[in-house]
Amino acid sequence: MSLVLPGAEPFMHRGGPTGCLLIHGFTATPQEMRGLGEHLASQGHTALGIRLAGHGTRPADLARSRWGDWLASVDDGYRILRAACDRVVLLGLSLGGALALLASTRYPAAGVVAMSTPLLPTGGPIRFGLRPLSLVYPFVLKRPAHWRDPNAARERVAYPSYPTRALVEVSRVLQVLRASLGSIDVPVLLIHSREDTLVPPKNSQAIFDGLRSADADKQLVLIDHSTHVITCDAARGQVFDAAALFVRRQSEVPA
Amino acid sequence: MTSDAAFGLPAILPGGESFYFPGGRVGCLLIHGFTGAPKEMIWLGEHLAAQSHTILGLRLFAHATQPQDLFRARWQDWVADVETGFHILHAVCDQIVVMGLSMGGMLSLIAGAQLPVAGVVAMSTPYRLRQEWFARLRPLMPAASLVMPYFGKGRPDWRDAAAASDHLEYPDYPLRAVAQLFDLLAEMRRCLPSVRVPVLLVNSRLDETVTPDQAEAIASRLAGRVERLMVDDSGHIVTRDAARERVFQAAAAFARRVTAA
Numbered sequence: 435m436s437l438v439l440p441g442a443e444p445f446m447h448r449g450g451p452t453g454c455l456l457i458h459g460f461t462a463t464p465q466e467m468r469g470l471g472e473h474l475a476s477q478g479h480t481a482l483g484i485r486l487a488g489h490g491t492r493p494a495d496l497a498r499s500r501w502g503d504w505l506a507s508v509d510d511g512y513r514i515l516r517a518a519c520d521r522v523v524l525l526g527l528s529l530g531g532a533l534a535l536l537a538s539t540r541y542p543a544a545g546v547v548a549m550s551t552p553l554l555p556t557g558g559p560i561r562f563g564l565r566p567l568s569l570v571y572p573f574v575l576k577r578p579a580h581w582r583d584p585n586a587a588r589e590r591v592a593y594p595s596y597p598t599r600a601l602v603e604v605s606r607v608l609q610v611l612r613a614s615l616g617s618i619d620v621p622v623l624l625i626h627s628r629e630d631t632l633v634p635p636k637n638s639q640a641i642f643d644g645l646r647s648a649d650a651d652k653q654l655v656l657i658d659h660s661t662h663v664i665t666c667d668a669a670r671g672q673v674f675d676a677a678a679l680f681v682r683r684q685s686e687v688p689a
Numbered sequence: 690m691t692s693d694a695a696f697g698l699p700a701i702l703p704g705g706e707s708f709y710f711p712g713g714r715v716g717c718l719l720i721h722g723f724t725g726a727p728k729e730m731i732w733l734g735e736h737l738a739a740q741s742h743t744i745l746g747l748r749l750f751a752h753a754t755q756p757q758d759l760f761r762a763r764w765q766d767w768v769a770d771v772e773t774g775f776h777i778l779h780a781v782c783d784q785i786v787v788m789g790l791s792m793g794g795m796l797s798l799i800a801g802a803q804l805p806v807a808g809v810v811a812m813s814t815p816y817r818l819r820q821e822w823f824a825r826l827r828p829l830m831p832a833a834s835l836v837m838p839y840f841g842k843g844r845p846d847w848r849d850a851a852a853a854s855d856h857l858e859y860p861d862y863p864l865r866a867v868a869q870l871f872d873l874l875a876e877m878r879r880c881l882p883s884v885r886v887p888v889l890l891v892n893s894r895l896d897e898t899v900t901p902d903q904a905e906a907i908a909s910r911l912a913g914r915v916e917r918l919m920v921d922d923s924g925h926i927v928t929r930d931a932a933r934e935r936v937f938q939a940a941a942a943f944a945r946r947v948t949a950a
Contacts, residue, residue: 436772436803437765437768437769437772438769438772438773438776443772443773443776444773445776445777445780446777446778446780446781447780447781448711448781482777485773487750487766490769491765491769492765495763495765495766495769498763499761500758501699502698502699502758503750503751503758505698505699505700506699506700506701506748506754509700509701509706510706510707510748511707513706513707513709514707514708514745514777515709517708517709517710517711518709518711536698539698540700610698
């Protein structure tokens with residue numbers, strides 16, 4: 435018997451002096467980062483795919499989570515990975531991208547790859563009532579997603595619903611990210627799909643505009659043929675290549 | 690979570706982070722106790738790393754941040770954390786020995802029943818709470834927690850004053866989380882007959898939190914080989930107190946034995 439859902443287990447690959455910390459998104463699991471982790475490991479890098487607190491078990495566990503728990507999960511992952519290599523690149527998808535950007539303000543990161551990352555407030559006025567709403571309406575069922583790669587959609591391991599209380603915590607992360615964006619000056623690669631309707635690509639554009647990183651150190655790559663989960667959907671190869679190129683470039687900088 | 694001075698972000702207490710020592714194909718998963726922190730396992734980790742093992746010292750959910758985080762914890766979070774640590778370590782090692790202190794020992798024994806580990810070292814691990822009448826109050830605890838959220842820890846039983854002064858833990862027990870500790874204890878007792886791998890039980894005669902007779906109750910219910918180490922010059926935190934070197938040597942020797950090809 436196992437409490438962690440099959441397929442949601444974290445992963446690690448031994449490798450060279452550059453470590454890649456892979457951070458999954460909200461209600462998702464390390465499963466959505468596994469392919470990217472394997473790709474980076476095949477390039478000779480060390481890789482660690484963490485499981486965020488409250489994820490990969492039962493949706494009710496996520497309803498009890500607070501954003502500080504997620505940040506602490508990233509801190510632990512950073513500590514583990516940093517002990518195994520000389521420099522760490524933070525790579526995250528969606529909420530994981532937001533956490534990766536925040537983490538870069540807390541400890542030295544060689545760079546950040548933020549994919550399908552949200553920044554702007556969503557939900558209109560309802561977002562101010564989420565907390566009381568969560569008492570009567572604790573879970574919001576996800577709408578069916580239309581993936582470009584149906585096989586990848588079938589392999590997905592994630593909760594079928596959003597815990598309403600945890601949505602409050604996501605909006606806190608984004609609030610803090612909006613306030614800290616101007617102090618992020620590490621190299622950043624943003625990747626977003628033009629077809630992402632869950633988190634529209636204008637979010638990555640806003641992150642790009644708000645970063646303090648030098649112009650030569652920040653890049654926004656827009657892709658097609660993919661919905662929100664770009665690490666798994668049809669254009670994943672393009673995402674893997676862009677991320678690997680970025681990681682290689684950071685690993686050539688003396689630590 | 691305490692405030693990160695520069696950014697006002699929540700943070701782990703200094704010394705409370707998970708730790709990792711890269712090494713060989715034998716991995717040791719180290720699990721701290723209730724209200725404790727990875728720091729109480731790091732000296733043991735350093736000793737085992739010197740034997741060229743790979744070491745992962747976990748931080749359990751809601752630990753080493755702020756005590757009120759523990760109100761939100763359920764025992765399943767901690768079991769899931771151990772699974773998580775196991776999967777990370779197993780990805781880079783062939784054989785895993787799980788070692789835990791107190792509640793970490795309980796979690797290690799549960800891992801011994803549920804995960805493919807080579808052996809378990811359970812230190813200062815309870816079978817039941819000393820004040821057994823207290824366990825009968827379990828159903829009342831969530832409600833009682835509203836009027837009495839914390840209660841104090843007992844008299845410290847440390848022998849090594851320097852190690853005691855440098856110890857990292859929450860100062861009190863959150864009652865809400867004590868209820869989870871009881872439930873986890875029940876889960877451990879359920880798992881004991883399924884533990885078929887070798888187990889080393891480490892206790893101190895002077896431990897006032899978990900008296901050494903608890904180890905006999907555990908030993909009699911295990912399905913596999915059981916080894917015992919009883920030390921004298923130590924309180925409950927045998928991984929940091931005065932007899933720690935004996936504990937480290939016994940744990941290292943056990944890890945070597947159970948992972949020998």
